[in-house]
Amino acid sequence: MSEPTVIVENLDVVYQVRGRSGPGSPISALRRMVLRRARPSKREVHAVKNVSFTAYQGQAIGLIGTNGSGKSTLLRTIAGLQPARRGRVLTRGQPSFLGVNAALMRDLTGERNVVLGCLAMGMTPAETRAKYQEIVDFSGINDKGDFISLPMRTYSSGMAARLRFAIAAAKTHDVLIIDEALTTGDARFQKRSEDRVRELRRQAGTVFLVSHANKSIRDTCERTIWLESGEIRLDGPTDEVVDAYEAYTRKR
Ligand SMILES: Nc1ncnc2c1ncn2[C@@H]1O[C@H](COP(=O)(O)OP(=O)(O)OP(=O)(O)O)[C@@H](O)[C@H]1O
Ligand SMILES: [Mg+2]
Numbered sequence: 001m002s003e004p005t006v007i008v009e010n011l012d013v014v015y016q017v018r019g020r021s022g023p024g025s026p027i028s029a030l031r032r033m034v035l036r037r038a039r040p041s042k043r044e045v046h047a048v049k050n051v052s053f054t055a056y057q058g059q060a061i062g063l064i065g066t067n068g069s070g071k072s073t074l075l076r077t078i079a080g081l082q083p084a085r086r087g088r089v090l091t092r093g094q095p096s097f098l099g100v101n102a103a104l105m106r107d108l109t110g111e112r113n114v115v116l117g118c119l120a121m122g123m124t125p126a127e128t129r130a131k132y133q134e135i136v137d138f139s140g141i142n143d144k145g146d147f148i149s150l151p152m153r154t155y156s157s158g159m160a161a162r163l164r165f166a167i168a169a170a171k172t173h174d175v176l177i178i179d180e181a182l183t184t185g186d187a188r189f190q191k192r193s194e195d196r197v198r199e200l201r202r203q204a205g206t207v208f209l210v211s212h213a214n215k216s217i218r219d220t221c222e223r224t225i226w227l228e229s230g231e232i233r234l235d236g237p238t239d240e241v242v243d244a245y246e247a248y249t250r251k252r
Contacts, residue, residue, distance in 0.1 A: 093174030
Protein backbone atom coordinates (compact mmCIF):
# COMPACT_ATOMS: atom_id res chain seq x y z
CA MET A 1 0.00 0.00 0.00
CA SER A 2 1.32 3.50 -0.79
CA GLU A 3 1.69 6.27 1.77
CA PRO A 4 -1.34 8.09 3.19
CA THR A 5 -1.65 11.74 2.15
CA VAL A 6 -4.89 12.70 3.88
CA ILE A 7 -6.38 11.15 7.01
CA VAL A 8 -9.82 12.29 8.10
CA GLU A 9 -11.03 11.07 11.48
CA ASN A 10 -14.58 11.39 12.81
CA LEU A 11 -14.99 14.80 11.27
CA ASP A 12 -17.96 17.02 12.09
CA VAL A 13 -18.39 20.44 10.53
CA VAL A 14 -21.12 22.75 11.73
CA TYR A 15 -21.96 26.17 10.33
CA GLN A 16 -23.35 28.74 12.71
CA VAL A 17 -25.75 31.05 11.01
CA ARG A 18 -26.01 34.17 13.12
CA GLY A 19 -28.53 36.96 13.12
CA ARG A 20 -32.25 36.98 12.59
CA SER A 21 -33.29 35.80 9.23
CA GLY A 22 -36.35 37.61 7.99
CA PRO A 23 -39.68 38.00 9.75
CA GLY A 24 -40.55 34.26 9.87
CA SER A 25 -44.06 32.93 9.51
CA PRO A 26 -47.03 34.32 11.49
CA ILE A 27 -47.62 30.85 12.95
CA SER A 28 -44.11 30.64 14.37
CA ALA A 29 -44.44 34.20 15.70
CA LEU A 30 -47.68 33.21 17.46
CA ARG A 31 -46.05 30.09 18.86
CA ARG A 32 -43.25 32.19 20.31
CA MET A 33 -45.74 34.61 21.87
CA VAL A 34 -47.71 31.78 23.47
CA LEU A 35 -44.61 29.97 24.67
CA ARG A 36 -42.91 33.27 25.59
CA ARG A 37 -39.71 32.35 23.79
CA ALA A 38 -37.36 34.71 22.03
CA ARG A 39 -36.83 34.29 18.33
CA PRO A 40 -33.82 32.01 17.89
CA SER A 41 -30.97 34.24 16.77
CA LYS A 42 -28.48 31.48 16.05
CA ARG A 43 -29.08 28.47 13.88
CA GLU A 44 -26.77 25.62 13.06
CA VAL A 45 -26.27 23.63 9.90
CA HIS A 46 -24.57 20.29 10.47
CA ALA A 47 -22.89 19.97 7.06
CA VAL A 48 -20.44 17.07 7.64
CA LYS A 49 -21.28 14.25 10.04
CA ASN A 50 -18.74 11.82 11.50
CA VAL A 51 -16.76 11.39 8.28
CA SER A 52 -13.64 9.18 8.30
CA PHE A 53 -11.43 8.00 5.45
CA THR A 54 -7.80 7.79 4.37
CA ALA A 55 -6.48 8.89 0.98
CA TYR A 56 -3.26 7.50 -0.47
CA GLN A 57 -0.53 8.73 -2.76
CA GLY A 58 -1.39 8.30 -6.42
CA GLN A 59 -5.14 8.15 -5.89
CA ALA A 60 -7.70 10.28 -7.68
CA ILE A 61 -10.80 10.31 -5.53
CA GLY A 62 -14.18 11.41 -6.82
CA LEU A 63 -16.61 13.07 -4.42
CA ILE A 64 -20.27 12.86 -5.38
CA GLY A 65 -23.64 13.56 -3.78
CA THR A 66 -26.72 15.69 -4.35
CA ASN A 67 -26.65 19.50 -3.91
CA GLY A 68 -26.00 20.49 -0.33
CA SER A 69 -24.71 17.06 0.69
CA GLY A 70 -21.51 18.55 2.13
CA LYS A 71 -18.90 17.97 -0.61
CA SER A 72 -17.51 21.50 -0.77
CA THR A 73 -17.59 21.81 3.01
CA LEU A 74 -15.62 18.58 3.46
CA LEU A 75 -12.99 19.65 0.94
CA ARG A 76 -12.73 23.16 2.38
CA THR A 77 -12.10 21.60 5.78
CA ILE A 78 -9.42 19.31 4.36
CA ALA A 79 -7.78 22.38 2.81
CA GLY A 80 -7.84 24.12 6.20
CA LEU A 81 -10.25 26.83 5.01
CA GLN A 82 -13.09 25.78 7.32
CA PRO A 83 -12.77 24.80 11.00
CA ALA A 84 -14.08 21.48 12.28
CA ARG A 85 -16.33 21.10 15.29
CA ARG A 86 -15.03 17.62 16.11
CA GLY A 87 -12.54 15.13 14.76
CA ARG A 88 -9.37 15.91 12.83
CA VAL A 89 -7.69 16.12 9.46
CA LEU A 90 -4.05 15.21 8.90
CA THR A 91 -2.47 16.06 5.55
CA ARG A 92 0.92 15.74 3.97
CA GLY A 93 1.86 19.23 2.83
CA GLN A 94 -0.58 22.05 2.31
CA PRO A 95 -3.46 20.94 0.09
CA SER A 96 -4.15 23.24 -2.86
CA PHE A 97 -7.75 24.15 -3.36
CA LEU A 98 -8.97 24.83 -6.85
CA GLY A 99 -12.56 25.94 -6.58
CA VAL A 100 -14.89 27.79 -8.86
CA ASN A 101 -14.27 30.77 -6.57
CA ALA A 102 -10.49 30.55 -6.39
CA ALA A 103 -9.08 34.01 -6.00
CA LEU A 104 -8.07 35.59 -9.25
CA MET A 105 -8.20 39.36 -9.55
CA ARG A 106 -10.91 40.46 -11.90
CA ASP A 107 -9.35 43.81 -12.72
CA LEU A 108 -5.91 42.44 -13.53
CA THR A 109 -5.08 40.93 -16.89
CA GLY A 110 -4.93 37.18 -17.41
CA GLU A 111 -1.19 37.59 -17.78
CA ARG A 112 -0.79 39.22 -14.33
CA ASN A 113 -3.02 36.58 -12.79
CA VAL A 114 -0.87 33.80 -14.17
CA VAL A 115 2.23 35.39 -12.63
CA LEU A 116 0.57 36.15 -9.28
CA GLY A 117 -1.02 32.70 -9.17
CA CYS A 118 2.34 30.98 -9.72
CA LEU A 119 4.04 33.11 -7.08
CA ALA A 120 1.15 32.47 -4.67
CA MET A 121 1.64 28.72 -5.17
CA GLY A 122 5.24 29.14 -4.06
CA MET A 123 7.04 29.12 -7.41
CA THR A 124 10.12 31.30 -7.80
CA PRO A 125 10.06 34.15 -10.38
CA ALA A 126 12.32 32.04 -12.62
CA GLU A 127 10.02 29.00 -12.39
CA THR A 128 7.07 31.28 -13.07
CA ARG A 129 8.71 32.66 -16.23
CA ALA A 130 9.57 29.14 -17.37
CA LYS A 131 5.99 27.92 -16.91
CA TYR A 132 4.19 31.00 -18.24
CA GLN A 133 3.76 30.00 -21.88
CA GLU A 134 2.78 26.44 -21.02
CA ILE A 135 -0.01 27.75 -18.77
CA VAL A 136 -1.34 30.13 -21.40
CA ASP A 137 -1.23 27.41 -24.06
CA PHE A 138 -2.93 24.87 -21.82
CA SER A 139 -5.71 27.31 -20.94
CA GLY A 140 -6.37 27.93 -24.62
CA ILE A 141 -7.22 31.55 -23.71
CA ASN A 142 -5.28 32.88 -26.67
CA ASP A 143 -6.68 30.42 -29.21
CA LYS A 144 -9.07 33.05 -30.52
CA GLY A 145 -6.97 36.20 -30.18
CA ASP A 146 -4.87 38.04 -27.64
CA PHE A 147 -7.16 37.67 -24.62
CA ILE A 148 -4.44 37.04 -22.06
CA SER A 149 -3.58 40.76 -22.04
CA LEU A 150 -7.20 41.74 -21.23
CA PRO A 151 -8.58 42.07 -17.69
CA MET A 152 -10.13 38.89 -16.28
CA ARG A 153 -13.50 40.62 -15.92
CA THR A 154 -13.83 40.51 -19.71
CA TYR A 155 -13.59 36.67 -19.71
CA SER A 156 -16.55 34.35 -19.93
CA SER A 157 -16.98 32.10 -16.89
CA GLY A 158 -15.63 29.14 -18.87
CA MET A 159 -12.54 31.08 -19.91
CA ALA A 160 -11.87 32.16 -16.33
CA ALA A 161 -12.27 28.59 -15.09
CA ARG A 162 -9.87 27.33 -17.74
CA LEU A 163 -7.21 29.82 -16.75
CA ARG A 164 -7.66 28.95 -13.08
CA PHE A 165 -7.27 25.28 -13.80
CA ALA A 166 -4.25 25.87 -16.05
CA ILE A 167 -2.50 27.86 -13.30
CA ALA A 168 -3.19 25.30 -10.58
CA ALA A 169 -2.24 22.37 -12.81
CA ALA A 170 1.15 23.90 -13.62
CA LYS A 171 2.48 22.83 -10.25
CA THR A 172 2.73 19.36 -8.77
CA HIS A 173 0.70 19.21 -5.60
CA ASP A 174 0.83 16.72 -2.76
CA VAL A 175 -2.91 17.11 -2.50
CA LEU A 176 -4.91 18.89 -5.20
CA ILE A 177 -8.59 19.60 -4.58
CA ILE A 178 -10.74 20.43 -7.58
CA ASP A 179 -14.29 21.55 -6.90
CA GLU A 180 -16.28 21.45 -10.11
CA ALA A 181 -13.71 23.48 -12.01
CA LEU A 182 -13.59 20.92 -14.79
CA THR A 183 -17.23 21.08 -15.70
CA THR A 184 -17.14 24.76 -16.66
CA GLY A 185 -14.99 24.43 -19.75
CA ASP A 186 -16.18 23.14 -23.09
CA ALA A 187 -15.87 19.48 -24.11
CA ARG A 188 -12.38 19.81 -25.56
CA PHE A 189 -11.01 21.56 -22.51
CA GLN A 190 -12.69 19.06 -20.23
CA LYS A 191 -10.90 16.25 -21.98
CA ARG A 192 -7.58 18.10 -21.69
CA SER A 193 -8.05 18.79 -17.99
CA GLU A 194 -9.03 15.20 -17.29
CA ASP A 195 -5.78 14.13 -18.92
CA ARG A 196 -3.94 16.59 -16.71
CA VAL A 197 -5.63 15.22 -13.57
CA ARG A 198 -4.41 11.75 -14.50
CA GLU A 199 -0.91 13.15 -15.01
CA LEU A 200 -0.88 14.96 -11.66
CA ARG A 201 -1.90 11.72 -10.06
CA ARG A 202 0.96 9.88 -11.69
CA GLN A 203 3.33 12.45 -10.24
CA ALA A 204 2.44 10.79 -6.94
CA GLY A 205 -0.01 13.35 -5.58
CA THR A 206 -3.58 12.79 -4.51
CA VAL A 207 -6.37 14.49 -6.41
CA PHE A 208 -9.91 15.06 -5.10
CA LEU A 209 -12.47 15.84 -7.75
CA VAL A 210 -16.00 17.07 -7.10
CA SER A 211 -18.29 16.94 -10.09
CA HIS A 212 -21.92 16.46 -10.99
CA ALA A 213 -20.74 15.05 -14.32
CA ASN A 214 -20.61 11.37 -13.46
CA LYS A 215 -18.73 10.67 -16.65
CA SER A 216 -15.82 12.91 -15.58
CA ILE A 217 -15.67 11.01 -12.31
CA ARG A 218 -15.74 7.63 -14.05
CA ASP A 219 -13.05 8.70 -16.52
CA THR A 220 -10.71 10.26 -13.97
CA CYS A 221 -11.07 8.57 -10.58
CA GLU A 222 -10.59 4.98 -9.53
CA ARG A 223 -12.10 5.54 -6.09
CA THR A 224 -15.23 7.50 -5.22
CA ILE A 225 -16.82 8.69 -2.00
CA TRP A 226 -20.55 9.35 -2.01
CA LEU A 227 -21.73 11.89 0.57
CA GLU A 228 -25.38 12.33 1.39
CA SER A 229 -26.69 14.70 4.09
CA GLY A 230 -23.12 15.09 5.31
CA GLU A 231 -22.54 11.35 5.83
CA ILE A 232 -20.55 8.86 3.79
CA ARG A 233 -23.00 6.58 2.01
CA LEU A 234 -20.41 4.58 0.10
CA ASP A 235 -16.64 4.64 -0.38
CA GLY A 236 -15.11 2.28 -2.90
CA PRO A 237 -14.31 1.54 -6.55
CA THR A 238 -15.77 4.30 -8.74
CA ASP A 239 -17.98 2.10 -10.89
CA GLU A 240 -19.72 0.51 -7.92
CA VAL A 241 -20.26 3.80 -6.12
CA VAL A 242 -21.39 5.79 -9.16
CA ASP A 243 -23.76 2.97 -10.22
CA ALA A 244 -25.38 3.03 -6.77
CA TYR A 245 -25.57 6.83 -6.82
CA GLU A 246 -27.17 6.86 -10.27
CA ALA A 247 -29.76 4.33 -9.14
CA TYR A 248 -30.49 6.54 -6.12
CA THR A 249 -30.83 9.77 -8.14
CA ARG A 250 -33.09 8.05 -10.71
CA LYS A 251 -35.48 7.06 -7.93
CA ARG A 252 -35.71 10.56 -6.45
N1 LIG B 1 -21.32 29.47 4.58
C1 LIG B 1 -22.32 28.68 4.96
N2 LIG B 1 -23.10 29.01 6.02
C2 LIG B 1 -24.10 28.23 6.42
N3 LIG B 1 -24.43 27.05 5.85
C3 LIG B 1 -23.70 26.66 4.79
C4 LIG B 1 -22.61 27.45 4.29
N4 LIG B 1 -22.06 26.80 3.22
C5 LIG B 1 -22.79 25.67 3.08
N5 LIG B 1 -23.77 25.58 4.02
C6 LIG B 1 -24.72 24.46 4.19
O1 LIG B 1 -23.98 23.28 4.39
C7 LIG B 1 -24.57 22.19 3.69
C8 LIG B 1 -23.54 21.57 2.75
O2 LIG B 1 -23.21 22.53 1.74
P1 LIG B 1 -22.05 22.27 0.68
O3 LIG B 1 -21.82 23.52 -0.03
O4 LIG B 1 -20.89 21.63 1.37
O5 LIG B 1 -22.74 21.19 -0.28
P2 LIG B 1 -22.24 20.60 -1.68
O6 LIG B 1 -22.34 19.12 -1.56
O7 LIG B 1 -20.94 21.17 -2.05
O8 LIG B 1 -23.40 21.10 -2.68
P3 LIG B 1 -23.33 21.45 -4.28
O9 LIG B 1 -23.42 20.14 -4.99
O10 LIG B 1 -24.56 22.26 -4.48
O11 LIG B 1 -22.07 22.20 -4.52
C9 LIG B 1 -25.81 22.74 3.01
O12 LIG B 1 -26.92 22.44 3.82
C10 LIG B 1 -25.57 24.23 2.96
O13 LIG B 1 -26.79 24.92 3.08
MG1 LIG C 1 -20.29 22.40 -3.69
